[in-house]
Every structure is written in structure tokens, then in C-alpha cells.
Amino acid sequence: MTSTVSGNRRTFAIISHPDAGKTTLTEKLLLQGGAIHLAGEVKARGQARRARSDWMKIEQQRGISVTSSVMTFEKDGTVFNLLDTPGHEDFSEDTYRTLTAVDSAVMVIDAAKGIEPQTRKLFEVCRLRSVPIITFVNKVDREGRPLTEILDEVADALALDVSPQGAPLGMGGLFTGVLDFASDTVAKPDGGSKEYLGRREPFEGLDGLPGELAEEIELVREGYPAFDLEAYRNGDLTPVFFGSALKNFGVEELIAAIDRWAPPPRPQPSEDGPVAPTRDEVTGFIFKVQANMDPNHRDRIAFMRQVSGTFRRGMKLTPSGLGKPIAVHSPILFFAQDREIADTAQAGDIIGIPNHGTLRVGDTLSESNKVRFTGLPNFAPEILRRVVLKDPTKTKQLRKALDDLSEEGVIQVFYPEFGAQWIVGVVGQLQLDVLVSRLEAEYKVGANLEPAPFATARWIKGSDAALKAFADFNRANLATDRDGDPVFMAKSAWDVNYQAEKNPDLTFSATKER
Ligand code: GDP
Numbered sequence: 001m002t003s004t005v006s007g008n009r010r011t012f013a014i015i016s017h018p019d020a021g022k023t024t025l026t027e028k029l030l031l032q033g034g035a036i037h038l039a040g041e042v043k044a045r046g047q048a049r050r051a052r053s054d055w056m057k058i059e060q061q062r063g064i065s066v067t068s069s070v071m072t073f074e075k076d077g078t079v080f081n082l083l084d085t086p087g088h089e090d091f092s093e094d095t096y097r098t099l100t101a102v103d104s105a106v107m108v109i110d111a112a113k114g115i116e117p118q119t120r121k122l123f124e125v126c127r128l129r130s131v132p133i134i135t136f137v138n139k140v141d142r143e144g145r146p147l148t149e150i151l152d153e154v155a156d157a158l159a160l161d162v163s164p165q166g167a168p169l170g171m172g173g174l175f176t177g178v179l180d181f182a183s184d185t186v187a188k189p190d191g192g193s194k195e196y197l198g199r200r201e202p203f204e205g206l207d208g209l210p211g212e213l214a215e216e217i218e219l220v221r222e223g224y225p226a227f228d229l230e231a232y233r234n235g236d237l238t239p240v241f242f243g244s245a246l247k248n249f250g251v252e253e254l255i256a257a258i259d260r261w262a263p264p265p266r267p268q269p270s271e272d273g274p275v276a277p278t279r280d281e282v283t284g285f286i287f288k289v290q291a292n293m294d295p296n297h298r299d300r301i302a303f304m305r306q307v308s309g310t311f312r313r314g315m316k317l318t319p320s321g322l323g324k325p326i327a328v329h330s331p332i333l334f335f336a337q338d339r340e341i342a343d344t345a346q347a348g349d350i351i352g353i354p355n356h357g358t359l360r361v362g363d364t365l366s367e368s369n370k371v372r373f374t375g376l377p378n379f380a381p382e383i384l385r386r387v388v389l390k391d392p393t394k395t396k397q398l399r400k401a402l403d404d405l406s407e408e409g410v411i412q413v414f415y416p417e418f419g420a421q422w423i424v425g426v427v428g429q430l431q432l433d434v435l436v437s438r439l440e441a442e443y444k445v446g447a448n449l450e451p452a453p454f455a456t457a458r459w460i461k462g463s464d465a466a467l468k469a470f471a472d473f474n475r476a477n478l479a480t481d482r483d484g485d486p487v488f489m490a491k492s493a494w495d496v497n498y499q500a501e502k503n504p505d506l507t508f509s510a511t512k513e514r
Contacts (some may be wrong), residue, residue, distance in 0.1 A: 007264045007265075008077055008079055008264070009078075009079050009081065009264055009265055009346060009347065009348030009349060010078060010079070010080050010081070010103070010104070010258050010259065010262045010264070010348070011080075011081040011083065011101070011103050011104075011305070011348045011349075011350070012080070012081070012082060012083070012102050012103065012104045012105055012106060012258060012262060013083045013084070013085050013098060013099060013102045013105050013106075014026065014082070014084075014085070014105065014106045014107075014108055015085060015099075015105050015107050015108070015119065015122035015123065015133075016107065016108035016109070016118070016119055016122075017110070017113070017116035017117065017118040017119045018118065019110070020108045020109060020113070020116070020119070020138060021108055021110065021138040021139060021245045021246070022108055024138075024246055025106075025108055025136065025138065025245035025251070026071070026082065026084070027245075028245050028248055028251045029073070029080070029082065029251065029254075029255060030071060030073055030082075032075065032251055032252065033073025033074060033075045033255070070082070070083055070084070070303065070350045070352070071084065072349075072350075075255060075259070076259070078259045079348075079349070080258065081348060081349060081350055083098050083101060083102055083350065084098075085098045085099065085122070094409065095122065095125070096125050097287045097288060097361060097409065098287060098288060099122070099125050099126060099129065099131065100129065100287055100305075100375060101285075101287040101288075101303075101305035101350070102131065103131070103132075103262065103263045103264070103265055103266045103348065104131060104132045104133070104134070104258070104262040104263055105126050105132070105133050105134075106133070106134050106135075106136055106254065106258070107119060107122075107123065107133050107134070107135045107136065107238070108136045108138050108245075109135060109136070109137050109138065109150070109154070110138055110139055110144075111137050111138060111139045111140050111142070111144030111145065111150060111171065111242070112139065112142065112143060112144045112145060114145060114149075114150055114153045114154075114157075115153055115154060115157045115158065120157065120158070123158055127158075127235060129375075130234060131235060132232050132233050132234070132235050132238075132262065132263060133160075133235065133238045134232075134238060134239055134241070134254065134257055134258065134261070134262065135154060135162070135238045135239070135240040136240075136241050136243060136245075136250065136254055137150055137240060137241070137242045137243070138243060138244065138245050139244060139245075139246070140168035140171050140175065140178065140242050140243060140244050140249065140250075141171070141172070141175050141189075141194065141244040141246065141247050141249070142171065142172050143171055143173075144171045144172070146216065147164075147167055147168075147216055147219075147220050147242070148216065148219055148220065148223070151164060151220065151224065154238070154240065158238075160236065160237060160238050161224075161225045161228075161231060161236060161237040161238070162224055162225075162237070162238055162240050163224055163225050163226060163227045163228070163232075163237055163238070163239045163240065164181070164220045164221070164224055164239075164240045165180070165181055165182065165227070165239050165240060165241050165253065165257070166178055166179050166180045166181050166182075166242055166250070166253065167179050167181075167216075167217050167220045167221070167242055168242045168243075168249075169186065169209065169217070170213060174213075175189070175194070176188075176189070177189060177201075177249075178196075178242060178243060178244075178249045179203055179217065180253055181221060183200075184202065184203045185200040185201060185202055185203060186200065186201050186202075186203050187199070187200055187249055187250075187252075188200065188201055189247065189249075193247070194247060195247045195248055196244075196247055196248040196249045196251075197248075206218055225237065227239050227261075229261060232261060233263055239257060239261070241253050241254050241257065264277070264348065265277040265307070265346075265347040265348035267307075268285070268305075268307045268373055268375075269373065269374050269375050270364075270371050270372055270374060271371075271372040271374055272371070272372075275307050275373070276308065277307065277308050277346075277347035277348065278308065278347075279307075279308035279309060280308070280309060281308065281309050281366060281367040281368055281371075282306065282308065282309030282310065282311050282315065282317060282366065282367050283306075283307045283308045283309060283364065283365065283366040283367075283371045283373075284304040284305055284306040284307050284308075284317075284351070284364070284365050284366075285304065285305055285307065285362070285363065285364050285365070285373040286302045286304050286359050286360060286361055286362065286363045286364075286365070287303055287304075287305055287361065288302070288303040288361060288409070289302045289303070289359065289360065289361055289407065289408045289409060290408070300354070300355055300356070300357060300359070300408065301332065301352045301353065301354055301355075302352070302353045302355055302359035302360075302363075303350055303351075303352055303353075304350065304351045304352075304353055304365055305348075305350055306345055306346065306347050306348065306349045306350070306351060307347055307373070309347070309367070310344055310345075310346060311328075311331070311344060311345040311346070311349070311351060312343065312344050313328070313330075313331060313343055314327060314328065314329055315327070315328055315367075316328075316367070317365040317366060317367060318365065318366060318367070318368075319358060319359055319363045319364070319365050320363050320365070320366075320369070320372055321359070321360050321362075321363045322358055322363075323369070325369075326355070326358065328351075328353055330354055331345070331351045331352065331353055332351070332352035332353075332354070357407060360407045361407075361408070361409045381412050381424075381425025381426055381427055381456065381457055382426075382427050382428075382456065383425065383426050383427070383428070383429065383432065384414075384423055384425045384452040384454050384455065384456070384489070385423065385424050385425075385426075385432060385449035385450060385451065385452055386421045386422070386423055386449070386450045386451070386452045387402070387421065387422050387423070387424055387447050387448075387449060388421070388447060388448045388449070388450050389447055390446035390448065391445075391446060394445050394446075397443050397444070397445050398422070398439070398443075398445050399422075400443070401438075401439055401442070401443040401445055402422060402424065402482075403482055405435065405438065406424075406481075406482045407482065410431060410435065410438070411424045411425065411426050411431055411435050412424065412425040412426070412457075412481065412482075413425075413481065413482055414457060414480070414481055414487055414489065415479055415480050415481075416478070416479040416489065417475055417476075417478045417479060417480075418475060423452050423454070423479065424449070425457055432449055435449070436448075436449065452489075453491070454477070454489040454490060454491060455490060455491055455492050455493070455495075456490050456492075456493065456496065457479070457487050457488065457489050457490065458487065458488045458490060458496055458508040458509060458510060459481070459485060459486070459487055459488075459508075459509045459511075459512045460486050460487065460488050460506050460507065460509075461506065461509065462503075462505050462506035462507065463505065466503070466505035466506050467486060467506070470488075470499075470506055471486075474488065474499070477489045477490065477491075481512075485512070488508060496508055
């Protein structure tokens with residue numbers, strides 16, 4: 001990475017419903033970017049990586065990706081940082097956090113299925129943060145729904161303007177290529193597998209097409225808004241590409257669009273207003289912490305989204321949670337092929353920082369220690385469980401494990417004021433399986449998870465007097481989180497509302513920002 005400008009960075013994520021083709025598209029993007037050389041590498045590599053760690057067996061068994069990773073590739077002078085978001089709905093919390101670290105997103109839709117539940121959920125997160133979206137309608141080499149039906153569904157379901165940039169000339173058995181409106185050329189299939197191998201021909205016009213198809217193409221070309229950069233950047237309009245990740249159609253156009261239109265690193269919200277990428281000092285925030293990427297080391301990797309400045313290896317940065325500087329000697333950029341030591345990094349880049357638990361999700365890192373980024377929430381857990389030790393002498397190990405795993409964002413942990421039974425909270429069931437499995441594999445702690453007498457939790461804030469008054473009445477429902485902040489453990493949503501009304505001096509919050 002030798003470039004010294006952040007304007008050539010495109011930091012993005014792919015959002016999709018499982019099976020829409022995210023993995024296949026990722027692989028093709030990396031191939032085009034010259035980051036990998038063999039088709040099939042992404043999944044093969046993924047499997048090799050998964051097999052290395054016990055707890056990752058879960059994702060193997062269930063065929064889903066629990067972990068996020070970062071892939072960097074370069075094309076024509078632009079550096080693309082692709083952040084992988086776990087596709088499974090159980091891991092929405094992790095996914096939300098990853099989406100705070102990108103400047104734009106590519107939404108992959110299956111041409112036969114349209115908008116699916118997970119696509120919609122992820123889209124809503126993007127909308128909350130006005131993340132601009134490019135749409136890729138995938139699998140046009142197979143039978144799909146009529147083009148206008150798909151376009152209208154995206155527009156209606158997501159309340160977005162859609163601006164088609166091309167159209168497949170037939171789908172399924174009738175597929176003869178993908179027309180690109182801007183260049184008026186058709187990407188043609190070649191060979192027995194009908195792949196796109198780079199052959200483009202001038203479009204011969206609608207006259208050469210069967211009547212119905214000609215009509216459909218004309219509708220797609222003329223019946224929708226033209227592309228508008230500002231509307232796209234505001235998250236009000238999405239350009240739509242049709243293609244086939246499997247057969248390589250539309251991928252070239254997609255990369256070019258990300259390069260041309262997707263925003264370079266955006267300013268990030270902080271307590272003192274937005275921090276621009278042009279700010280001199282190096283700043284960034286931790287959006288993810290992952291342990292045991294290498295089982296020989298008990299290291300964790302904290303993923304920092306760089307917001308400003310030029311990072312150099314060995315540089316000293318101060319994490320907001322620690323208050324004293326750390327030297328970042330072995331930063332890692334995650335390339336598709338290898339981990340590579342980064343010498344410098346720019347705004348928009350993701351840096352992996354090995355550490356022993358000092359860095360936590362939500363931490364800001366900066367040279368001055370004067371910046372505090374905001375907007376990386378913890379979400380109120382929807383599932384709460386009591387942790388019951390199989391061997392009661394292992395309390396200390398359990399406490400350490402729960403502290404570690406909550407710091408990583410795998411679970412949230414609550415220590416009730418009364419009683420010795422600690423409570424874990426998650427937003428999805430799968431996190432519980434991961435917890436039990438990791439307790440055993442990494443901490444040698446056998447534990448059962450039993451139903452907790454609570455349904456949800458709220459962080460409470462208020463004056464000391466108000467908190468004390470509340471505590472006097474509700475001690476059995478009080479706990480502290482890992483940071484020692486007070487939490488109200490509620491028996492039901494009704495309970496939350498009731499207490500919130502009864503205690504107007506306190507705020508009951510479903511998210512907590514660090
Ligand atoms: P993910 O779950 O979103 O990562 O989806 P995958 O990339 O694993 O793809 C799911 C399935 O759809 C796999 O069997 C792929 O081979 C297949 N697939 C992906 N893209 C295409 C495509 O463009 N055309 C066809 N026919 N199949 C595709």
C-alpha cells in the first residue's frame with residue numbers, strides 16, 4: 001500500500017440474504033482486482049481458516065459465516081476495502097457494527113427472489129446512517145422475475161428511486177448477454193459454461209430482439225430515473241446493475257461504479273462534531289474484536305476503521321478506554337491471500353491491531369486522545385440466560401471468560417446485585433451456542449445456560465440520588481454490566497415501560513454507546 005491519499009479509498013460492505021450470491025460475487029471482485037488468482041479460493045480459504053479453531057466448527061456445521069473479515073484489493077489506482085458482514089440473522093449486532101465502518105454498500109439480490117427479509121433488515125441499518133447503496137441483481141443466467149417487477153419491488157419495498165444501468169438480454173435458457181446502457185455494448189457469453197470472458201459487442205438495437213424482450217428492455221431503459229450522484233450519495237437513489245456473479249457478468253461494471261460513484265472516506269461523527277478524513281492526526285475506532293484467529297496465540301485482533309491521518313507502523317495511539325498510549329508495532333491489513341504488514345494506511349483503511357484485551361469495540365484511537373467517536377451502540381439483548389457452572393470451583397475462570405467475550409462483543413454480561421448467578425444477554429440464539437462452545441474450548445469451563453427470570457435489559461442513567469432511590473426499590477432487578485454501569489433487568493417490555501413512567505428522572509435505554 002503505497003498511496004498517500006485517502007480519496008482513492010472505497011470502503012464498502014456487501015449486504016444480502018443468505019444464498020443470494022455474496023460469496024461468489026466477493027470472489028469475482030477479488031479476482032478482478034487481482035487479489036486472488038483461482039476461482040473458488042474464497043470458500044476454500046474460508047474453510048481452511050474455519051477448521052483451525054474449535055468454536056468455528058459451529059459455523060462449519062451450520063454452513064454460515066459467523067466471523068467478519070476484511071479484504072483489500074487494488075484496481076487502476078483505487079484501493080477497495082471490502083468488509084464482510086456475517087449473513088446470518090442471528091448475528092445482526094456484529095453486522096450492524098461492521099456497517100458503521102463502511103462508506104457505502106452493495107446490495108445483492110437474487111433475480112428470482114427479489115427483496116428477502118435479511119436484505120431488508122440490513123438495508124434499514126444502512127438507511128439509518130444514510131449509507132449509499134449500489135444494487136446488483138444476481139443470477140440473470142437463470143430464470144428470474146420480469147425486470148420491471150424486480151425494479152419496482154426494490155423501489156416500493158425500500159422507498160428508493162431505482163436507476164437501472166443495464167439489462168440482461170433474456171434470462172435462463174434465453175440469456176444472450178448483458179447490455180450496458182452507458183457504453184451501449186453487450187457483454188457476451190463464451191464457451192460451454194457461457195461465461196463472460198471479456199467479449200463485448202456493440203448493441204444492435206431493439207430491432208434485433210424478440211418483440212416482448214425489446215419492449216421490456218425499452219421500459220427498463222426509459223421508464224426509470226437517470227442516475228443522480230447526489231441522490232445516490234444521500235441514500236435516496238440506487239443504481240441497479242444486472243449480472244451473474246457465477247458467470248462473471250456485470251462485475252466489471254460494478255467495480256467501475258464503486259470506483260466512480262461510491263463516496264471516498266466520509267467524515268465520522270464524534271462528540272465534538274464530525275471528524276474529516278483530512279484531519280492531520282491519525283484517528284479511528286474499533287468496530288470489531290476477534291479472538292483466536294491463530295490458535296497458537298491468545299491474541300485478539302481489534303479491527304480499527306481509520307478515520308483520518310496517515311498511519312505509520314510503530315506509531316503511538318491512545319485508546320479511549322485505556323487513557324495511555326500504545327505503540328502499534330505489528331498492524332495488519334487483511335489481504336485475500338495473506339496477512340501483510342502495513343507500513344502506512346490512510347483514512348478509510350482497516351487496520352488489524354493485535355492486543356491482549358486492551359482494545360474494545362467502540363474504543364476511539366487517536367494521537368491526541370481528544371477525539372471520541374460516537375454511534376457504535378451496544379444493543380439491548382433479546383435473549384437472557386443464567387450461566388450455571390458444571391464445576392462450581394471454576395468461578396474465577398468463568399468471570400474471566402465472560403469479561404473477555406463481552407469485550408469482544410460476542411455476548412453481553414450482567415452481574416446481578418443479588419445472587420451469584422451471572423446473566424448473559426445476546427441478540428440471537430446462535431451467539432449462545434458460540435458462547436458454550438468457546439467456554440469449553442478456550443477456557444476449559446463447562447457451563448449450562450438456563451432460562452433467566454428476566455426478558456430484557458435496559459441501561460439506566462440519572463443523577464446519583466435518582467439512581468439510589470430506584471435501587472432501593474428494585475435491588476432484585478439491578479445488575480452491572482462489564483463496565484460497572486447500572487442495568488435494569490426487566491421481566492417484560494411492559495415492566496420497562498412501567499418503570500420508565502414511574503421514574504421520569506431516569507432514562508431507560510435500549511442501546512449503550514461507549
Ligand atoms: P451467499 O450465501 O450469498 O454467499 O451465496 P453464494 O455465493 O454461496 O451462492 C449461493 C449459491 O448460488 C451457490 O450455489 C452459487 O454457486 C450460486 N450462485 C451464485 N451466483 C450465481 C449466479 O450468478 N448464477 C447462478 N446460476 N448461480 C449463482
